[in-house]
Amino acid sequence: MTIASDSEPAMPLDGVTVLELGHIVAGPFCTLLLADLGAEVVKIEHPEGGDSVRDSSPVGNSSFNYVNRDKLSVTLDLKSEGGRTVFERLLEESDVLVENFGPGTVERLGVGYEDLRVNRPELVYCSIKGFNRGPYEGYPALDPVAEAMSGLMSVTGNPGQPPVRVGTSIADMTASLYGAIAILAALRQRETTGEGQKVEVPLFESTVALMGYWLAYTEAYDAVPEPLGAGHPNWSPYDVFRTGDESWVFVGPSSERQWVALCEALDCSLHEDERFDSAEARRANAEELDAILHAEFRRFETDELLELLRDAGVPVAPVNDTRAVCSDPHLEATDALTTVEAVEGDGGTVRVPRFPVLASGFPRITSSDPPRLGADTEVILRALDYTAEEIEALREQGAV
The missing domain is CATH 3.30.1540.10 (formyl-coa transferase, domain 3)
Structure with missing residues (x-):
């Protein structure tokens, strides 16, 4: 299924359709990375409210406007018969599904991996959760939970002061990056086997991976690093x-x-x-x-x-503070930021980072605006061969 324009130059993930059952940062940032590589991302949201950070606060709005550019928005009530039917028809046209709901949510909705692989064995299914399966798997998790438990928070800040979190959603975004890498690997493997698979990506273990050399230090020297401030014990001055x-x-x-x-x-x-x-x-x-x-x-x-x-x-x-970054001459010269129309908050245009990698074989895409809630529902339903009467019926049922 291809809804977006095909006038862009060829991209590595052309022809790959991704369904996103995501909210806040971890799931949406993962699918944004895939969109930046040319995948068509369909963000599935509940008709009543959608993504939980939509129009939530200045920071929430800004997060939404960044991580949801270059996507299509479809509203579906997956608990309704009509919404579930639309979802199944969408799934037939899709290659990848990414979800970052709480533990057990997709299973309760009947859209877990085991539910979907029966009819769609080629599907690459990515779940981003707080923890890998084990003693902690049922614990509630947020970005700071992973930062705290991984040791990252213990080395962030200044000696003698309370621990602090990193100033951005580093655990969420690290899991997103690992998720995107695993999805690309699974798609590559599918070319050989013809089979999809489930990849499970944890915030906790992904953030632990960032702490790798400090863990090696503790193991080798039986020592625990103190908060580092802006310095590093290997060099001085630093x-x-x-x-x-x-x-x-x-x-x-x-x-x-x-x-x-x-x-x-x-x-x-x-x-x-x-x-x-x-x-x-x-x-x-x-x-x-x-x-x-x-x-x-x-x-x-x-x-x-x-x-x-x-x-x-x-x-x-x-x-630099963020105002200085927004006006940085190097970022301006390298076209590192792209302008999109904010759909949440006060509106207007905002500049957000583009895909930072330059490749000789493919360009960076021209970004589209983050979607308004359900903006693409009708277009996608028509692409799935729903008639105008059927679409209206689904709306009356509250299914879309």
């Missing part, structure tokens, strides 16, 4: 510093060459001081070194320091 105009910059020379270049750029001889003349010495005297550098960096305005250190080949970056 932190954020105030500049003369009260802005923050990150400075992180991670090699001896970069450390010498930093000192020469600052016109100081710290690299000749025995307290700081090796990586080991700098780690041992990190607090003293940071105090000296804080004073050094205060001599410069932010733009002056950035230019000085970049020219010297030293890793340095301004700590």
Whole structure:
């Protein structure tokens, strides 16, 4: 089934139809990645309200407008006979289903993998849940639950302060990325076997994977890392510093060459001081070194320091807020953001990130706006050969 225009250049997932039974971030971000690769994504929502973050709050609206671009919206009541019939006809035309409802929800609705594989054995079915099957599988889960349990929250923030979560939905989006990778692998495998499969993607274990080298550190050295702030115990200096105009910059020379270049750029001889003349010495005297550098960096305005250190080949970056990111000249030059019409909240156009990968074999798609609730229901029903009278009957029943 192809509803969208076929005027775009060829994409890797052309001809692949994805059904999304998703809400909030994890499911919708996974299917967004597939849409960015050319799949046609049909977002199935309940007729009364739809995705739970639709028109929920400024942050919820913004989340919806980002992760739901490039999709079609169909409203179906899966508990109704008519809605279930439409769903089954949609399923016949589909290759992939992605869901991130709570444990047991799709089974209660009769749309779990075991229910659907009987008539659609070619289906690739992706479930994004809090935990893999095991002792925790029935626990309620959110992004911060995974961050807390994975150890990520324990290393985020500053020493002596309460643990904090990462400032975006990192666990949800990490699971989404693993989900998209697994779906692509399952589609590739289907080319050989002719069979679909179920892939189960957990927030918890996916976030644990991000902590891999810290887990290896604990296992090898019987030590537990403290909250890191903006630093890293492997290097010094490696932190954020105030500049003369009260802005923050990150400075992180991670090699001896970069450390010498930093000192020469600052016109100081710290690299000749025995307290700081090796990586080991700098780690041992990190607090003293940071105090000296804080004073050094205060001599410069932010733009002056950035230019000085970049020219010297030293890793340095301004700590941008989101307004600065939205106006970043590099993102502008690389066409990294796309403009869509916001359908939730106050409306108007907003710029959101595009698929960040550049490939020589396929382009980045031209994004479409996130869909209004049920905006594509009639078009899709007609594509499934429903007549106008049948569509009206389904509406009267509340099935769509």
